[in-house]
Amino acid sequence: MTNEAAKLVTFRLADDLFAADIFAVERVLRYQAPRSLPDVPPWIEGVIEYQQRVIPVVNLRHRFELPRRDPAPETRIVVLNARGEWIGIVVDSVVEVSTVDSSQISPAPSFFRGLASEYLKGILRRGEGERLVIVLDVEQLLSTTERIVLQLGSARGTPIAGGAVVDA
Numbered sequence: 001m002t003n004e005a006a007k008l009v010t011f012r013l014a015d016d017l018f019a020a021d022i023f024a025v026e027r028v029l030r031y032q033a034p035r036s037l038p039d040v041p042p043w044i045e046g047v048i049e050y051q052q053r054v055i056p057v058v059n060l061r062h063r064f065e066l067p068r069r070d071p072a073p074e075t076r077i078v079v080l081n082a083r084g085e086w087i088g089i090v091v092d093s094v095v096e097v098s099t100v101d102s103s104q105i106s107p108a109p110s111f112f113r114g115l116a117s118e119y120l121k122g123i124l125r126r127g128e129g130e131r132l133v134i135v136l137d138v139e140q141l142l143s144t145t146e147r148i149v150l151q152l153g154s155a156r157g158t159p160i161a162g163g164a165v166v167d168a
Contacts, residue, residue, distance in 0.1 A: 004101075005101060009028070012091065012095055028077075028079075029077045029088075033045075034048050043058055043059050057087070057090060060090060069092065081138075089141070108121060
């Protein structure tokens with residue numbers, strides 16, 4: 001990585017800290033229960049409407065095979081811009097927005113605490129003795145196949161991406 005500054009949004013999932021590049025973060029929203037959809041993977045909680053668009057919401061605890069947790073007051077939905085499309089991710093809490101030197105972000109190992117390396121952009125250690133922050137590659141949270149499934153919609157043929165309205 002270069003010596004440029006990287007601005008990261010850090011959030012918590014279970015006991016781990018994750019981060020996403022601030023340029024990939026559209027907005028942080030208070031948690032609202034997504035509207036469920038049939039025939040989608042279990043880690044997709046459903047959809048929410050945001051700025052007159054219907055966007056899929058991914059529960060990162062389920063996606064990363066972490067223990068289930070009911071939403072709490074600090075639970076948030078982070079709206080991300082991934083490959084030009086918005087997706088929401090459910091996180092336990094948002095911790096901070098910080099600027100770090102890009103050289104502090106180490107390349108992702110091939111496997112890290114059960115997470116496939118395809119989701120990782122790198123690993124950041126915040127200071128001496130501090131915890132690791134896993135920097136996510138938000139464009140990899142949904143595979144091409146999963147994007148196609150979401151664009152085509154459920155078995156009822158209801159499109160849920162690209163600004164379409166669910167159950168129109």
